[in-house]
Structure formats: structure tokens, C-alpha cells
Amino acid sequence: MHFEYGDKEIEFLKKKDKKLGEAIERIGHVYRAVDSDLFSSVIHHIIGQQISTRAQETVWRRLCDRIGNISAVSICSIELNELQSFGMTFKKAEHIKNFAERVRSGDFDIERLVELSDDEVVRELSSIKGIGVWTAEMIMIFCMQRPDVVSFGDLAIIRGMRMLYRHRSIDRKRFERYKKRYS
Known part of the structure; x- marks a missing residue:
């Protein structure tokens, strides 16, 4: 079983953030296993x-x-x-x-x-x-497949944001601004 998302979610993110949209196009669909228990x-x-x-x-x-x-x-x-x-x-x-x-x-x-x-x-x-x-x-x-969870504590998320937006670091304030944009 994989985390489910479709065209509606992809189009929403592309519309909200041009750079993220370009990354989505470049990377394609991501299949991430979930544990439903x-x-x-x-x-x-x-x-x-x-x-x-x-x-x-x-x-x-x-x-x-x-x-x-x-x-x-x-x-x-x-x-x-x-x-x-x-x-x-x-x-x-x-x-x-x-x-x-x-x-x-x-x-x-x-x-x-x-x-x-x-x-x-x-x-x-x-x-x-x-x-x-x-x-x-x-x-x-x-597990719960909640769609609007973006974790400040996740190093991969922070690294991805730094790379995508070309920042040396992502502080809490900047992170919250991007998170709000995605939700």
C-alpha cells in the first residue's frame, strides 16, 4: 500500500508554488509505502x-x-x-x-x-x-496518510526546502511560511 495522492493534489501544489511545481514535474510521482496498522x-x-x-x-x-x-x-x-x-x-x-x-x-x-x-x-x-x-x-x-503534515523536525524536508529555494538554512519562521503555502 502506498501514500495516495492524485492530480488534484499535484495541481494544487503546482498552482501554489512554481518552484515546487517544477520539482514535481522533474521528479514525477513518488511511491511511498505506508503501514496502515x-x-x-x-x-x-x-x-x-x-x-x-x-x-x-x-x-x-x-x-x-x-x-x-x-x-x-x-x-x-x-x-x-x-x-x-x-x-x-x-x-x-x-x-x-x-x-x-x-x-x-x-x-x-x-x-x-x-x-x-x-x-x-x-x-x-x-x-x-x-x-x-x-x-x-x-x-x-x-500510517494515517494525513495530507497536510509537513514536519519541521524532518531533516529531509528541511534539506529539500533548502535545495528547492536555495537557502543556506530554513528557520522556523521561513518553514511555517512554506508550510502554509502548501496546506
Whole structure:
């Protein structure tokens, strides 16, 4: 499954920003895989924080090979030290176990997130230890397929803006101006 967008969205962006429109024409359609399962997406994103994509996939594969279906029940069924042994830090393993326990107990209603606004999703997810604004925004993009999420914390986005608009740096004020243009 890929992030869905079509001609309507492309034309909107081209109309709003000439330079972005030229880049869209040059690059073409981008196919970005999404994970539609909220729980496994949160786990996958916690694992991937501050490590390479390759390292993230290695840890993820080890976890999946061991427990199969990634669910609150399956995560809670393994010990913390075993979770860490898949290649993640002790802190990440703790955060993952804590999150799984909160979902399993009903303390955190993950399915409710789909009903919330972007700001509310960030607030709810950020209430979980180990999840910050950037991780919440990535989950909204690559799991929930929210169309108007542009993350200031994402280095690839910032680098892309710097290249596209030929800026040495993108500060928060400039970023917000571009973000408003795209939304």
C-alpha cells in the first residue's frame, strides 16, 4: 500500500508554488509505502528513531521473526531484555513495552487517533514516553496518510526546502511560511 495522492493534489501544489511545481514535474510521482496498522506503525517508528533505515529494518525484521504479528498482546508477551536483544536500546525497549501495556490495558485508545485533528494526534501520541512531535508527525504521514503534515523536525524536508529555494538554512519562521503555502 502506498501514500495516495492524485492530480488534484499535484495541481494544487503546482498552482501554489512554481518552484515546487517544477520539482514535481522533474521528479514525477513518488511511491511511498505506508503501514496502515497504527500499533505496528508506532512500534516501527520508535525503533527507527535516530538510527539508519537499514538498522531500523534489521531490528524490525528480528522482532517480526520472533513474534510474528506485531500487536499489544504479542509485545507484552516477551521480556524486556529479549526485546532489547533485537538490537535496540534499553530505553526504546522500555518505551515500546510501556506503550504496548497502555494499549493492551485500554489506558491508551489507539483507534481513537483516526478521529482526532492533527494537533490532537500529536498531543495524544506525545503523551507516550518515547514519542515526540517528529515521531507523531511521521505516523500521521506514513500510517494515517494525513495530507497536510509537513514536519519541521524532518531533516529531509528541511534539506529539500533548502535545495528547492536555495537557502543556506530554513528557520522556523521561513518553514511555517512554506508550510502554509502548501496546506
